[in-house]
Amino acid sequence: MTNRGDGFRWEAVPVFLVSIYRCHMKHSKTLCSALLFASAVTAFGQAASAPSSSAGEKPYTVVDGNKVDPNTLQGFKTWRAAACDRCHGANQEGLVGPSLINSLKTLSKDEFVQTVSKGRPNTQMVAFSGNAEVMKNMDQLYAYLKGRSDGAITKSRVEAMQ
Numbered sequence: 001m002t003n004r005g006d007g008f009r010w011e012a013v014p015v016f017l018v019s020i021y022r023c024h025m026k027h028s029k030t031l032c033s034a035l036l037f038a039s040a041v042t043a044f045g046q047a048a049s050a051p052s053s054s055a056g057e058k059p060y061t062v063v064d065g066n067k068v069d070p071n072t073l074q075g076f077k078t079w080r081a082a083a084c085d086r087c088h089g090a091n092q093e094g095l096v097g098p099s100l101i102n103s104l105k106t107l108s109k110d111e112f113v114q115t116v117s118k119g120r121p122n123t124q125m126v127a128f129s130g131n132a133e134v135m136k137n138m139d140q141l142y143a144y145l146k147g148r149s150d151g152a153i154t155k156s157r158v159e160a161m162q
């Protein structure tokens, strides 16, 4: 699960307060104020440099390797219904078509959408533009396959979370 918070390390707060308290037991007020200031700068610095939640957002959510959100589950169902596995393998490992585990490490989402909808001329990769189910579930299909390619979805057969 990705952290969708603001990046501020709230779990650091109690530790931080205890250390100020300990500091006052042993040292002067000025020294402790200086330490407090330094820790605050560090905490906020980390918050500021934390990756933003929108950049690098994953299109899928997975727990325990194969329990996924409804969109990703729909992607798996589309994969099965369109029988992509006939050519790309039941575990996306590749058969007559290339391994999509490998392909999606480099293929952009745009290239994926283009390939699936238009096909690749003079290859067995046909256009799916006439397949309403695939076209309607393109994002879902991508989410599922991206999760597999990232290694986040560890089993090709997925089920609903919770």
Ligand code: HEC
Binding pocket: 079, 082, 083, 084, 085, 086, 087, 088, 096, 097, 098, 100, 103, 107, 112, 115, 116, 120, 123, 124, 125, 126, 128, 134, 141
């Ligand atoms: C009849 C066999 C066949 C079926 C069915 C098929 N593919 Fe393919 N697919 C191929 C072949 C062969 C290629 C390689 C084309 C080439 O040489 O550029 C390919 C290429 C691709 C690529 C590009 C890979 C890359 O590295 O450039 C993607 C993505 C892809 N297929 C997704 C799918 C999806 C999703 C489905 C199901 C909706 C599907 N394919 C169904 C045979 C198939």
